[in-house]
Amino acid sequence: MFTALLGRLADSGPAIHVAPLDVFHIGGLTITNSILYGWITAVLLSALLIWVTRNVSVRPKGGVMQFVEAGADFITSLVENAFDDRKVGRKYVPFFVTLFFFILLNNWFGLIPGVGEAFRSGDHPLLRPFTADLNGTLAIGIVTMIYVYAASVRESGGVVNYFKHFFIGSPLNPLYLIIGLLEMLTDLTRVFSLSLRLFLNVTIGEIVIGVFSYLGHVVAPVTALPFTLVELFIGALQAYIFTVLSLMYLAIAVNHASEHAHEDHSLTGYEPSETMGQDPGQVGEARGA
Amino acid sequence: MTFADAINTAVIGKGLMIGLGFIGPAIGIGLIGGNYLKAVGRNPEAAKFFGQALVFVAIVELFGLLAFASTFIVK
Numbered sequence: 001m002f003t004a005l006l007g008r009l010a011d012s013g014p015a016i017h018v019a020p021l022d023v024f025h026i027g028g029l030t031i032t033n034s035i036l037y038g039w040i041t042a043v044l045l046s047a048l049l050i051w052v053t054r055n056v057s058v059r060p061k062g063g064v065m066q067f068v069e070a071g072a073d074f075i076t077s078l079v080e081n082a083f084d085d086r087k088v089g090r091k092y093v094p095f096f097v098t099l100f101f102f103i104l105l106n107n108w109f110g111l112i113p114g115v116g117e118a119f120r121s122g123d124h125p126l127l128r129p130f131t132a133d134l135n136g137t138l139a140i141g142i143v144t145m146i147y148v149y150a151a152s153v154r155e156s157g158g159v160v161n162y163f164k165h166f167f168i169g170s171p172l173n174p175l176y177l178i179i180g181l182l183e184m185l186t187d188l189t190r191v192f193s194l195s196l197r198l199f200l201n202v203t204i205g206e207i208v209i210g211v212f213s214y215l216g217h218v219v220a221p222v223t224a225l226p227f228t229l230v231e232l233f234i235g236a237l238q239a240y241i242f243t244v245l246s247l248m249y250l251a252i253a254v255n256h257a258s259e260h261a262h263e264d265h266s267l268t269g270y271e272p273s274e275t276m277g278q279d280p281g282q283v284g285e286a287r288g289a
Numbered sequence: 290m291t292f293a294d295a296i297n298t299a300v301i302g303k304g305l306m307i308g309l310g311f312i313g314p315a316i317g318i319g320l321i322g323g324n325y326l327k328a329v330g331r332n333p334e335a336a337k338f339f340g341q342a343l344v345f346v347a348i349v350e351l352f353g354l355l356a357f358a359s360t361f362i363v364k
Contacts (some may be wrong), residue, residue, distance in 0.1 A: 018361060078340075197347060200354035241347040244340065 020133045021124040038130030075100050082251040100243045106130045107235030132202040141195035144246045152253035205231040303360040310356020317349035
């Protein structure tokens with residue numbers, strides 16, 4: 001009896017998809033609903049940012065532009081302050097600003113009513129947020145970490161110098177060797193932690209909204225609204241966190257490299273990387289005061 | 290008819306996984322938020338570290354989400 005009851009409840013439950021579903025095929029490639037929506041978002045994002053850069057002016061304008069400008073300014077100052085040398089940080093601003101806006105827009109576009117179950121091709125939903133697909137977030141994570149690794153190798157001046165950072169002493173010492181190898185291993189898990197966090201946050205948001213609009217039945221918009229608003233906040237937060245964490249990975253490697261270059265006076269004026277996001281001068285003042 | 294036949298134990302397992310899995314991150318996020326406010330109360334200049342507190346919230350939160358994701362394995 002229990003099984004029959006639970007089975008009936010499960011049958012009429014809300015439609016929840018964790019995996020993306022096929023929409024159509026090009027040649028041998030399967031195009032899923034999430035990548036289709038990802039393309040749409042990428043085109044819209046490019047159009048928006050090109051329009052904003054064309055119309056940028058000294059006197060501030062209202063509307064969408066001011067939000068884009070505020071976001072770009074926020075990430076720019078974040079990136080520049082993360083590095084010991086602001087000039088080094090300036091080189092990496094475009095990538096992180098793009099990353100932030102891409103994730104933010106993908107998260108928010110997934111919350112538009114109608115994305116999901118409303119439009120269908122066959123019996124599959126046609127659209128699905130790109131970040132609610134593990135393949136999508138894994139792609140973002142891999143691209144980001146390849147960029148971070150390439151930039152850290154370039155900043156530390158060669159692959160050998162970069163690998164030296166993992167070892168606190170000579171690699172010939174077996175203890176330091178094992179610690180260094182473990183450090184490398186934990187470094188590789190960053191791809192998965194970054195992409196899993198983004199994927200799970202967005203997917204669980206979708207599921208929660210789906211469940212509460214199912215529970216609401218006729219008043220579905222009313223019951224789903226609070227959770228949509230929470231997801232709006234979480235979408236922005238996750239975009240910020242993804243950007244900051246990948247930035248931190250890069251900043252730690254780069255600042256470490258510049259410390260090695262000036263090893264002589266690093267013993268006295270040593271500023272650990274926990275001052276990230278702060279101007280080193282400010283921290284000094286705060287301590288002096 | 291045994292107990293396991295009468296009740297879908299996978300549902301109980303999933304419920305326990307989600308419930309117990311979310312307790313830890315909830316405590317962790319509470320500790321982070323509480324300690325952040327404590328720090329700001331003692332030294333209002335520490336309010337600028339809010340962004341870094343959020344980063345730690347994200348790190349803690351991942352474990353709860355992993356518990357949630359694992360429920361899809363239980364059949």
